[in-house]
Amino acid sequence: MADRNRMPAVRLDTSVPALLVRIGRYPVHAGTLGVVRSLGRLGVPVYAITEDRLTPIALSRHVAGRFVWSGSEWHDTGLLVENLCAIGRKLGRPAVAVATDDEAAVLLAEHAAVLAEHFLLPGVTPSLPRRLASKRGLYELCTAHDVPTPRTVFPSSREDLLALAGELTFPVVAKNVAPWTRLRAPAVPTTTLVSSGRELLDRFAGLDDLSGVLLQEYIPHEHAEDWFVHAYCDEGSSAALSFVGRKAYAWPPGRGCTADARAAHNPALSDLTARFCKEIGYRGVNDLDWRYDRRDGRFKLVDFNPRVGAQFRFGQTEDGVDVVRALHLAMTGRTVPAGAQDYSRRLIVENLYVPARVLHRLARLPAAPRSQAPGVRSHGAWLEASGTDPLPVLAMVLRFGGQALASVLRQAYRRVRLRRTGRTQTGNGFRSRAGGGR
Structure with missing residues (x-):
């Protein structure tokens, strides 16, 4: 078993910076901090687009520079491209662009011809990320390639x-x-x-x-399991790295962001993901959400995110290579080393985990799955490496704590009202005490 306290043996090209690109406004986001720390701890200069100067990632010691966007840019695609090119000129050297939301992934792909002067990008077909991020486009692709989907x-x-x-x-x-x-x-x-x-x-x-x-x-929770696969696909659309996990808790329960991600051994799901990516010609980092339907025994693809997933740090090889490090290696002309997934990893997103567990119980959802591997170790999405990078944790607590408490109190109040009116909550829906969930 790998020593969790030592730095990964892989070496990145620290002369090549990275730019974290995001368009949506989500200032408290563990996944973006994961990108910053994953690359920054190995010496890569990481620059980030942020909502303001007090977001958690803006305060990370691993951020070499910040570019604050007002949030109105997404109305104008041309302006977004101009702003990215301006950032590229300020950096003065090509940087690996890391998309953390679907809109950023679509923008980078569709305008790669212009942005390639400043950024290192996977050679994905320009139209493919938009089609995958579109639920209609994904449904059509799944149907055409015999991939189960709801x-x-x-x-x-x-x-x-x-x-x-x-x-x-x-x-x-x-x-x-x-x-x-x-x-x-x-x-x-x-x-x-x-x-x-x-x-x-x-x-x-x-x-x-x-x-x-x-x-x-809708696949009822009592008949479902939530799984995900994070992968890096090379220029031949082969999954050079693939990590499989299960979602134990989510915020909001049953339909939201992962609060507890557990590495899991599932070669069949990994192979299904690899086949689909190969057939559609996908290149770069992705995050696929699957739901296992016990009623027919099939894994069904719910979402294909053509970018880094928020919980990507749950998955890495035993030598410490995750999909973000794989992207940087590949974009700088280095070999992505093959390696076995570290099945002992469990990622807890601290700001979501406690309220998610409370609401999970209030909603009477099925118990979370047990970890499959022995010797499982929990890693905090915020607390991992926080000993040398504490300010993002403090900023997260100040910005998110009140919001989480208010959500829990609202849910508790709702349950009291439902009991008084003779209804009970089941997962994301409601039913009468007398019967049917339809």
Whole structure:
């Protein structure tokens, strides 16, 4: 078993900086800090686009420079490209661009011809990240390549919605269809469970154009397991590195960000991911969310994120190579060393873990899975390496603590009200005490 206290043996080219590119506004985000620390601890100068100068990553000792964006740039793609080129000129040398949200991944791919003067980018087909990040595009790709995915429908009008209200089996999951939609004109604020036809019609009563929303089959928690695969695909679209994990707790429970990620041995899922990436010609880092449906014994692809996943630090080889380090190695012309996944890793996102566990219990969701490997060690997404980098942790506590407490209190209050009205909460939906979950 590898010594967790020693630095990885792999050496990165410290003459080549990295730029963390993000477009959405999420100042408290453990995944971005993971990128900064993963590369920064090995001597790579890491620069970051931040919301302000007091975000956790902006305070990290591993950040060589910060570029504060106002948050209005995403309205204008041309302005985004101009701003990135301006950053590139300030850096004065090509930098490895690391996308941490779908919009950034789409922007880098679609404008690679211009941005390549300043940044080192995987040679992915320019249109592919947008198609993968689009739920419609992903559904079409899954269907074409025989990859299981939940049944999905795409209403375009009020008439479509009226017909679906009488045909669908409820509950169903409502999502925004495409990247940028959640920023510019979200049909729903986040992944949303709709419990009935009446609720469906009421929720979208004010929308005439429904082309931005999809309705997806809901796999009940009692019949489901949440899995994910993070991989780096080389220029031949082969998965040079692949890490499999299970989501034990999420925030919000059952549908949100990972709060507890556990490395897991699952060669079949790793092979399925590798086949799909190879067939579609994907290159670079990715994060795939799978849901195992016990009712038919199949893993179903829910999301394909064409960028670094928030929980990527759960996965690394026994020699300490994760997907971000693999990206930097490949973009600087170095070999990505093959290695076995370190199955003893468990990543806990501290700011999400406690409220996620509390709400998990309040919602009476099934117990979290046990870790499969012996000798499992927990690593804190914020506390890992915090002994030499403490300020991001302090900033996270100050910015997130009150929000988490308020969410827990709201959920507890909701449960009290539901009990008084004779209803109980099940996962993301509700049912009467007398019966049916439809």
